[in-house]
Amino acid sequence: MPDEPRKRAAIEPPTTLFGREAQPAPTTNRPVAVSGGAALVVARAGGAVLWGAGLLREWGSIRAEFELSGEESMLMLGILLGLQALWMLLLLVLAWLVWRGSNIARSLVMLGAAVSITASAVSYFTSGEEITVRTTLLTLALDILILLALSSRDARAWTRRPRA
Numbered sequence: 142m143p144d145e146p147r148k149r150a151a152i153e154p155p156t157t158l159f160g161r162e163a164q165p166a167p168t169t170n171r172p173v174a175v176s177g178g179a180a181l182v183v184a185r186a187g188g189a190v191l192w193g194a195g196l197l198r199e200w201g202s203i204r205a206e207f208e209l210s211g212e213e214s215m216l217m218l219g220i221l222l223g224l225q226a227l228w229m230l231l232l233l234v235l236a237w238l239v240w241r242g243s244n245i246a247r248s249l250v251m252l253g254a255a256v257s258i259t260a261s262a263v264s265y266f267t268s269g270e271e272i273t274v275r276t277t278l279l280t281l282a283l284d285i286l287i288l289l290a291l292s293s294r295d296a297r298a299w300t301r302r303p304r305a
Contacts, residue, residue, distance in 0.1 A: 178296060196225075250291060
């Protein structure tokens with residue numbers, strides 16, 4: 142059965158991993174993994190909105206804890222919400238680029254997800270930070286799903302395809 146994809150061996154030289162596989166035709170439809178990955182990145186951007194809403198809800202206690210004056214409080218809140226808005230915008234742009242088939246955007250999203258997962262693991266193991274629904278469980282789950290979707294063979298082959 143020559144049309145079936147070749148199964149990979151459990152141990153193979155790294156050179157085969159970096160080589161190009163047979164590419165799908167340029168007119169091939171977008172794989173479900175790419176569509177799902179882009180949707181998950183949009184959901185991750187939605188998580189940024191939820192984080193901002195949680196920050197606004199807790200801002201009174203944060204302000205009291207750090208003993209911020211009214212002017213300092215507004216400045217810090219503006220900076221934090223502005224950075225969060227930039228992060229959300231970046232995620233939405235990357236989701237659009239992944240949807241369009243950018244391999245660089247796919248790689249950047251996977252790198253960001255891997256860094257986020259690693260940061261959550263390090264903070265869990267070193268400082269005992271809990272992973273709960275109220276803290277990092279949602280973003281951690283989304284990051285893992287993003288990695289699974291965008292690291293698939295179909296997603297890799299489709300984003301590396303030659304452009305017509």
